[in-house]
Amino acid sequence: MGAGGASSQRAQDARRQERLLREQWQAGRRQALRWEAVGEGEQRVLAQLLVLTARGWRLLVHRQWSRTRTADADMLLVGTGGVFVIHVTADGEPGEGRAAGLLAATRAAESAVASLGMSPVAVQPLMVFAGQRRDASLGRIRLLGEHEIGPVLLSQRHRLRAESVRAIADHLERVFPHYRGSAVDQELPPPPESRRQSSPDGLFDLEGLRGAALEGALRVRLLHALVGDVPNGLLLVGDGQQTVYPGGFRLTDAGIDIRGDRGQVLRTNYRNSKQILDAALTVVADDAFEDLDGERTPGRRDVDLTYHDGDVVRVTRPTVDAHDGELLDALRALPDGALADTALLCPSLRAVGHYQRLLTQAGLPVCQLEHYDGRAVDAVKLGTYRRAKGLEFKNVFLPRHDAVIATGTPAGTAGGTQTPQTAREREELLRSRLFVAMTRARDLLWLGSVPS
Numbered sequence: 070m071g072a073g074g075a076s077s078q079r080a081q082d083a084r085r086q087e088r089l090l091r092e093q094w095q096a097g098r099r100q101a102l103r104w105e106a107v108g109e110g111e112q113r114v115l116a117q118l119l120v121l122t123a124r125g126w127r128l129l130v131h132r133q134w135s136r137t138r139t140a141d142a143d144m145l146l147v148g149t150g151g152v153f154v155i156h157v158t159a160d161g162e163p164g165e166g167r168a169a170g171l172l173a174a175t176r177a178a179e180s181a182v183a184s185l186g187m188s189p190v191a192v193q194p195l196m197v198f199a200g201q202r203r204d205a206s207l208g209r210i211r212l213l214g215e216h217e218i219g220p221v222l223l224s225q226r227h228r229l230r231a232e233s234v235r236a237i238a239d240h241l242e243r244v245f246p247h248y249r250g251s252a253v254d255q256e257l258p259p260p261p262e263s264r265r266q267s268s269p270d271g272l273f274d275l276e277g278l279r280g281a282a283l284e285g286a287l288r289v290r291l292l293h294a295l296v297g298d299v300p301n302g303l304l305l306v307g308d309g310q311q312t313v314y315p316g317g318f319r320l321t322d323a324g325i326d327i328r329g330d331r332g333q334v335l336r337t338n339y340r341n342s343k344q345i346l347d348a349a350l351t352v353v354a355d356d357a358f359e360d361l362d363g364e365r366t367p368g369r370r371d372v373d374l375t376y377h378d379g380d381v382v383r384v385t386r387p388t389v390d391a392h393d394g395e396l397l398d399a400l401r402a403l404p405d406g407a408l409a410d411t412a413l414l415c416p417s418l419r420a421v422g423h424y425q426r427l428l429t430q431a432g433l434p435v436c437q438l439e440h441y442d443g444r445a446v447d448a449v450k451l452g453t454y455r456r457a458k459g460l461e462f463k464n465v466f467l468p469r470h471d472a473v474i475a476t477g478t479p480a481g482t483a484g485g486t487q488t489p490q491t492a493r494e495r496e497e498l499l500r501s502r503l504f505v506a507m508t509r510a511r512d513l514l515w516l517g518s519v520p521s
Contacts, residue, residue, distance in 0.1 A: 421452060
């Protein structure tokens with residue numbers, strides 16, 4: 070299809086999308102009109118959020134929102150774009166007290182989703198100003214006007230899948246009983262004529278949607294200018310087995326289909342020896358994952374190796390003190406200069422703090438991974454499994470590596486209430502993180518254990 074044909078198709082898609090948005094907007098407005106104690110502008114904001122519930126998002130509204138209006142956060146919104154903690158106001162400025170309250174509510178939401186293994190990055194505080202146009206920031210808080218909130222949320226990149234959205238929203242509703250679920254009800258009767266006439270008839274204007282379609286078509290030309298007409302001109306690489314955060318998205322969510330002969334699985338490992346890779350694959354052997362969109366791959370798979378010199382050392386001791394003593398002895402036994410290519414990785418920040426103190430008291434130099442820039446420094450690199458993704462080291466030490474798998478909860482993390490589905494997803498995520506940590510090793514993988 071040529072550039073002109075693609076542009077025409079996108080324009081047609083935009084018109085269909087506009088009609089659907091109008092229908093969902095009208096349903097959202099009818100639902101919002103039930104909140105008679107809030108102002109017209111706030112009802113319009115609520116209607117835009119309700120539109121998202123027709124698209125699989127979940128909206129939790131504070132039970133006191135329409136009465137006392139004293140909640141730090143009026144709403145919790147969970148969707149493919151993440152978790153949003155929202156305060157709606159008709160005032161002109163945010164105010165320090167209101168901002169502080171919203172941030173406190175955001176931290177509470179972060180703590181709640183942490184028990185599901187979700188990254189705090191996916192929790193965002195929003196302050197929405199009814200009757201205004203605005204898009205700015207106040208520290209971590211994003212300040213949006215009534216006209217910007219809908220488009221901004223609809224344009225968020227996909228972080229969560231539908232099943233994760235449901236599980237997280239159900240969990241938040243249990244943790245925060247003061248919030249109740251609200252959604253578009255297509256069967257509500259239309260509002261009185263006077264109110265219907267005073268409400269806008271769409272979330273976006275047609276010109277805006279056509280502009281978005283044109284912008285997309287100009288992107289379909291930018292890629293063509295970069296790549297040209299050559300086959301295999303654009304290469305995307307990923308590894309579904311190395312997931313360290315929940316959620317994520319498929320390439321098809323961005324309109325990129327690599328199924329069939331447009332995608333290939335790369336089967337050559339250039340880092341790990343057979344001993345190290347076998348040990349890591351054993352951890353995820355029973356967990357299927359996606360390498361190509363829609364195609365589930367067994368956890369243990371055939372891999373071609375180019376590197377064969379490596380060793381896995383397993384140490385089991387009855388107590389943490391005895392285990393840590395063996396760890397220190399192994400680090401001291403490394404040859405001179407080896408610490409520059411050595412990492413000690415932990416499942417949680419709490420464990421990182423423990424081993425920071427242990428190594429410092431033992432006189433071993435430490436470099437936190439968050440401060441590591443890739444240049445050689447004669448110190449043990451210390452950090453979490455997640456922080457180590459994308460890195461590699463000659464020697465990798467994983468103290469008490471199996472404790473996370475055995476308990477299903479990283480040290481220092483609340484367990485929370487989980488459904489069978491979220492519990493299974495969480496266990497798979499923990500095993501995937503351990504797999505990532507183990508495969509950072511080239512020559513030596515040291516695995517410590519303390520039987521529970």
